[in-house]
Amino acid sequence: MTDSHAAPHPFDAAIxxxxxxxxxxxxEPHPAWANMVGPFGGITAATMxxxxxxxxxxxxxxxxxxxxxxxALVATPFExxxxxxxxxxxxxHWVVELVQDGEVAATAxxxxxxxxxxxxxxxLGMPAVPPADEVPVTPTFSKVEWPKRYELRFQAGPWPDLxxxxxxxxxLSTVWIRDEPPRPLDAPSLAAICDxxxxxxxxxxxxxxxxxxxxxxxxxxxxAAELAAQxxxxxxxxxxxxxxxxxxxxxxxxxxxxxxxxxxxxxxxVWFKE
Amino acid sequence: MTDSHAAPHPFDAAIxxxxxxxxxxxxEPHPAWANMVGPFGGITAATMxxxxxxxxxxxxxxxxxxxxxxxALVATPFExxxxxxxxxxxxxHWVVELVQDGEVAATAxxxxxxxxxxxxxxxLGMPAVPPADEVPVTPTFSKVEWPKRYELRFQAGPWPDLxxxxxxxxxLSTVWIRDEPPRPLDAPSLAAICDxxxxxxxxxxxxxxxxxxxxxxxxxxxxAAELAAQxxxxxxxxxxxxxxxxxxxxxxxxxxxxxxxxxxxxxxxVWFKE
Numbered sequence: 001m002t003d004s005h006a007a008p009h010p011f012d013a014a015i016x017x018x019x020x021x022x023x024x025x026x027x028e029p030h031p032a033w034a035n036m037v038g039p040f041g042g043i044t045a046a047t048m049x050x051x052x053x054x055x056x057x058x059x060x061x062x063x064x065x066x067x068x069x070x071x072a073l074v075a076t077p078f079e080x081x082x083x084x085x086x087x088x089x090x091x092x093h094w095v096v097e098l099v100q101d102g103e104v105a106a107t108a109x110x111x112x113x114x115x116x117x118x119x120x121x122x123x124l125g126m127p128a129v130p131p132a133d134e135v136p137v138t139p140t141f142s143k144v145e146w147p148k149r150y151e152l153r154f155q156a157g158p159w160p161d162l163x164x165x166x167x168x169x170x171x172l173s174t175v176w177i178r179d180e181p182p183r184p185l186d187a188p189s190l191a192a193i194c195d196x197x198x199x200x201x202x203x204x205x206x207x208x209x210x211x212x213x214x215x216x217x218x219x220x221x222x223x224a225a226e227l228a229a230q231x232x233x234x235x236x237x238x239x240x241x242x243x244x245x246x247x248x249x250x251x252x253x254x255x256x257x258x259x260x261x262x263x264x265x266x267x268x269x270v271w272f273k274e
Numbered sequence: 275m276t277d278s279h280a281a282p283h284p285f286d287a288a289i290x291x292x293x294x295x296x297x298x299x300x301x302e303p304h305p306a307w308a309n310m311v312g313p314f315g316g317i318t319a320a321t322m323x324x325x326x327x328x329x330x331x332x333x334x335x336x337x338x339x340x341x342x343x344x345x346a347l348v349a350t351p352f353e354x355x356x357x358x359x360x361x362x363x364x365x366x367h368w369v370v371e372l373v374q375d376g377e378v379a380a381t382a383x384x385x386x387x388x389x390x391x392x393x394x395x396x397x398l399g400m401p402a403v404p405p406a407d408e409v410p411v412t413p414t415f416s417k418v419e420w421p422k423r424y425e426l427r428f429q430a431g432p433w434p435d436l437x438x439x440x441x442x443x444x445x446l447s448t449v450w451i452r453d454e455p456p457r458p459l460d461a462p463s464l465a466a467i468c469d470x471x472x473x474x475x476x477x478x479x480x481x482x483x484x485x486x487x488x489x490x491x492x493x494x495x496x497x498a499a500e501l502a503a504q505x506x507x508x509x510x511x512x513x514x515x516x517x518x519x520x521x522x523x524x525x526x527x528x529x530x531x532x533x534x535x536x537x538x539x540x541x542x543x544v545w546f547k548e
Contacts, residue, residue, distance in 0.1 A: 204397070
C-alpha cells in the first residue's frame with residue numbers, strides 16, 4: 001500500500017514491523033489507532049497476523065486467526081515472535097506471542113493454507129440492505145481515535161447514545177465499512193474490520209460499562225484474488241451478541257463483499273464489569 | 275466422575291492425564307474415541323482443556339478455548355504442555371501444545387476467568403424443538419467409534435446417507451445430545467460436544483469427501499453451577515455451515531441447556547479435499 005513517494009497509509013504504518021531475527025519482529029502501538037485504553041484490538045490482531053505473513057517460512061494465505069488479549073498495550077515498543085509449529089503439504093499452523101515490557105500482552109494462533117479450487121457453496125446469505133452509497137456516512141464516535149480510521153455507514157444499530165441508559169431488545173448492527181482513507185482490502189485489514197463492532201453491551205444497554213475483548217477468532221473465506229477484487233470499496237459488517245452472563249458475553253460478526261460473498265466470519269468473547 | 279469401585283466413564287478415561295512436571299502432562303489416544311483417522315477432535319479439545327484445568331496455577335473457569343489440529347494423532351502416548359502466559363486479577367491466558375513423536379500435533383489457547391454476577395441477558399433464543407424425550411434416538415453412524423459415545427436424537431439434519439450424492443440446500447442439524455452412558459455435564463464434556471456436528475460438507479452433499487477440522491473455537495457461557503444444574507440430561511445442539519470455498523468451510527454451533535439457556539457457542543474451520 002506504500003509507494004516511495006507518499007507517507008504510508010495509517011493502517012500500514014500501524015501494522016509495520018521490523019524484523020529482529022529468528023521469527024521475531026519489533027513494532028510499536030500507533031497513536032492513530034488508540035482506543036479508550038491501549039490500541040484498538042483489531043489493529044493488534046492485524047499486526048500479529050502481519051508477523052506471520054512477513055515470516056520467511058510462511059506458506060499460503062490465512063484461513064483462521066485467534067487473538068487473545070492478555071493486557072492492554074502501552075505506548076512503548078513491543079516484540080512479536082511468530083513460530084511455524086507445523087507445516088504440512090498445504091496447511092501451516094502458527095503460534096504467535098506479543099511481548100511488551102517483558103510480559104506476554106497478547107497471544108495468537110493462525111492457520112494458513114494453500115487454497116485450491118473445490119466444490120463451493122454460499123450457505124449463509126447476506127442480509128438485504130441498501131448499497132453503501134445509499135446509506136449516509138455515520139458521524140464518528142468522537143471520544144476515541146480508532147473510529148476515525150474507518151468510514152462507517154450504519155444501516156442499523158449505530159453508535160450508542162451512552163447517556164440514554166435504556167435497555168434495547170437486541171444488539172444487531174449492520175454497517176458498511178471501509179478504511180479511511182480508502183485502502184484495498186487484504187487479510188490484515190479484514191482481520192481488523194472484524195473487530196470494528198464495538199462491545200454489544202454498549203448497544204444493548206445504551207450505557208458505558210468498562211468492557212474489553214479477551215479473545216477474537218476470525219475465519220477467512222476469501223482468497224487474495226477475491227479480496228483484491230473487492231478493492232477499496234465498502235464491505236458490509238453484521239454483528240450481534242448471543243448471551244451476556246457473569247462478566248462475559250460473546251458477539252458474532254460477518255463481513256460481506258459488496259457482491260454478497262462472505263469474506264470472513266468472526267466471534268469474540270468480551271469481558272464487562274457489572 | 276470416577277469412584278473407587280467402578281471403571282471410569284469412557285470420557286474420563288479418554289481425557290485422563292498423568293502429571294509430568296513443569297506444566298506437562300502425559301496422555302494417550304483412547305480407542306473408544308477413534309474417528310476415521312485419529313481420535314475425534316472433540317476429545318482432543320477436551321483433553322487439552324483438561325491439562326489447563328489440572329494445572330496447579332489454574333485460576334477460575336473456562337471462558338474460551340481455541341484448538342488447532344496440526345496433524346492426526348496416532349495411537350501412541352503424547353505430552354501436553356500448558357503454560358499460563360498471563361494471570362490477571364480475574365482473567366488468565368493459556369497457551370497449550372500437544373506433542374507426539376517429537377512434533378506438535380495440536381495447539382490451543384484458553385482463557386479462564388473468575389466469573390462474577392453482572393447484568394445478564396439472553397439475546398439469541400433457542401429454536402423451538404420438541405423436548406428430547408419426544409425425539410427418537412437416532413441409530414449410530416456405524417463406520418467410526420466415537421459416535422457410539424453419544425446418544426443423539428436428531429430433530430433435523432441427521433447422519434447423511436453418503437451414497438446419495440445429492441446436494442441439499444442447507445446443512446442445518448438440530449440434535450439432542452448426551453454422553454453415552456450418561457455423565458454430568460462439565461466444561462471438558464461441553465467442549466467435546468461442540469465438535470459432535472460432523473463436517474457440514476457431508477450434510478450438504480450427502481457424499482463422502484475427505485475432510486477434517488483444522489481449528490475450533492468454543493466460548494463457554496455457563497459457569498460450573500449452571501453446568502451442574504444441567505446434569506446428565508440431553509443438551510440441544512444446533513449447527514450449520516456458512517460458506518464453502520477453495521478447500522475450506524466453516525460451521526457454527528450452539529449448545530443449549532434443556533431449560534433454553536445458551537451453554538456454549540462455537541465455530542470451526544474445516545479442510546475438505548475436492
